[in-house]
Amino acid sequence: MMISQKVADRLNLQIKYEYYSFWLYQQMVFELETMGLKVFAQWFTEQAAEEQAHALKMAKYLLDQDAKVKLLALEEPQHEWNSVEEIVEAARDHEIQVTGNINECVDLAIEEKDHATRNFLNWFVDEQVEEVATANELLDLVRMAKTPDQILLLENRIMELRAPEGGE
Template sequence: MISKEMTKALNEQINKELYSAYLYLDLSARAERSGMPGVANWFFIQNQEELTHAQMFYKYVLRQGATIELAAIAKPAVKCKTALEMFEKTLEHERVVTASINNLVDIAVKEKDHATEVSLQWFVNEQVEEEQNACAIIDQLKLAGPNGGGLFMIDRELAARVFVPPTAASAA
């Protein structure tokens, strides 16, 4: 059993994860249009990841016998054109998501809700990885410069990313 406040916060997190999926789908389309199929692939897979995050929260709320309440998903507000701008946007967004996950942990600690706190640990670790991934790609893009061979190479590398679903053991 989880509290009303926790149920509301977890439902809001489902919306945030779905918004993340939407944001990355938008970035994927932009990258595709700008002739960067590898960047487009990276963001498409990021979209899939975010959908699984939303599903993990959804399943957790149901497992606790609480109510799912889905809200409208906002239109992604992005104006990025270059790959660097896209990954800077990603880092900025993931930092907001990290703060949101930390806030969920704060509520769980405050309420002595150990089950939710333990389930959230997977997401705490995932956010470290998300920020680290975005930072690493930003560093590479800065090294490569705005155009030419460097960007071509990075695009080819990002084309190799494949979707790895979270394992049952690690899922919340």
């Protein structure tokens, strides 16, 4: 193994957190579908897929480092919200928590003098800056919409948040 067992264990824990994010966002999709908010549901479907991709990216890194990937049990996600605002706020809070989890991975890589893992994790650090900013923007937009009609009009703006800057 090219990385320490301590780093491998922490990255396996992060894989669990990434899969939990997938699970949580998928639950949010089902709730948004129930609310009739198809565009919001689509946005969270894409968000869930991103989280799953993050878990797989981390697993591939472990394998590339000759470390064992261990899928850990997931806790049941929250499954009831009273409004789209509650869902988006929960997603934003979750992204802030994930940012802390990634930072813990980085701290451990630095402590272990594991420059390869530190470099690998830079992508996740940058990704979390984007994830939290997007979640904050989405929450601000939802909070500005005071009526169901405004929420539906807001759906036009939602998918723009997922589009890459500069039309790429």
